[in-house]
Amino acid sequence: MKKLQYEELEEMTRDLQARVEKGITVEQDLINTQNELDAELNRFRLMQKYSSEALKAPDLASFCELTVEYFVEIFNLPRALFLELDEEAGQVVLAQFGLAEYEDQLARIFDKSIVDGNKSKIIRKGETGYEAILKLGLEEAIICPICDQEENCKGLVLAGLKKKEIVFYDSIEEKIADSFALMTQKAGDHLQILRVNERLKKGIAHATKELEEQAEELKRSNQDLEQFAYVTSHDLKAPLRNIASFVQLLNRKYQDQFDEEAREYMQFVLGGVHRLNNLIKDLLQYSRVNRLDAGLEHVDLHDVVEVVKHNLADMIKHQSAEIQIGRLPLFRANYSQMVQLMQNIVSNAIKFNRAGVAPLIRIEGGENAREIYFSVSDNGIGIDARHKEAIFSIFQRLHSADEYEGTGIGLSICKRIAERHKGKIWFESTPGEGSTFFVQIPRNLKRI
């Protein structure tokens, strides 16, 4: 009985022990599975975090660094590399972590044959075809190609372990390969977006630089032109004055001895001198708009119009022009430039009249919170809308000097003055009925 009891007890103990042991393994299995699940979840969370951060990366360099850091953290690896296969530059290491000592060899590890489509690959020591990678001293490594939408390989991500590290880090197992590939695909998508962005940015920067250079060049040539216009017109003034006075003297003194033909020639010469004189005067005015320091003062446009009427008194009388004046603004501007601007517009309004129709001109204006404006309308010949821009360019005239006298500089002076006051000038017109010229200038200018 005793023996039986002992054997039974022994049997029961063994059974119990086996059960406990089995329980422990089951529990251990459960713990392991739980740990794996936790690791997987953690990996998943990190991948999500990576996705949102990578999208915010401001440039390619910070994106690649971020990517490598995440690879190392997500897969618990001591080193990783982000290598791009650029069509022009060849292999370029965009970022690396823990591989600084192999810097020279890094850019040569890529060979198209080591990647298979867009599949990730785990390499173990001894495998042939991957010598360049294993030469980095790695016991095992994982490589994942970065492909574009057409599955063309654009680069790769590589991570690996050295032999002694396998004790501290988890060996690279097949099951992480899928997550790794998912990450690489995400990295590839972002890389493409950034590459396109970068190309766009470069294109924009290039175009901006070119535009800036052109603007600078234009500014320089404008300055040269202005200088040229100023110097020539200034230097031509004195000899022209001489010619004018001697021709007039000649005409006065010898008029009686001239025959009909000579008198006609003399009229041509005098006409030419007169035109040349106007041209030089206008050219000088044109080049002075931006040359001279122009101070700002309180300008009452009523005063300006009065001065203009006084200056154009002969013309007004000769053409029987009527000038009506409405409400006009008071604002800060350069007084003499405003007189010049108004005078050029009003003299055109009188000059370009219709045959047999006395010029009727209306000047009025107003202001809003930001700008002042005024307009000069006439009942003259009008202007075709095609010439909207052209008539404000220097020397652009729509008629010959025989039809209407002029130099083609008046409106370009107006444009310069308006622009110097940070404003603008334009017109609306109905050919055969009349035109209205508008000027708009910001209120409260601080300087020009």
Ligand code: ADP
């Ligand atoms: P100019 O008066 O010396 O010819 P402008 O630069 O002042 O030169 O004007 C350029 C051209 O614009 C003129 O030759 C004319 O054809 C047209 N123009 C300007 N103002 C008027 C207007 N009020 N009515 C019709 N045409 C105009």
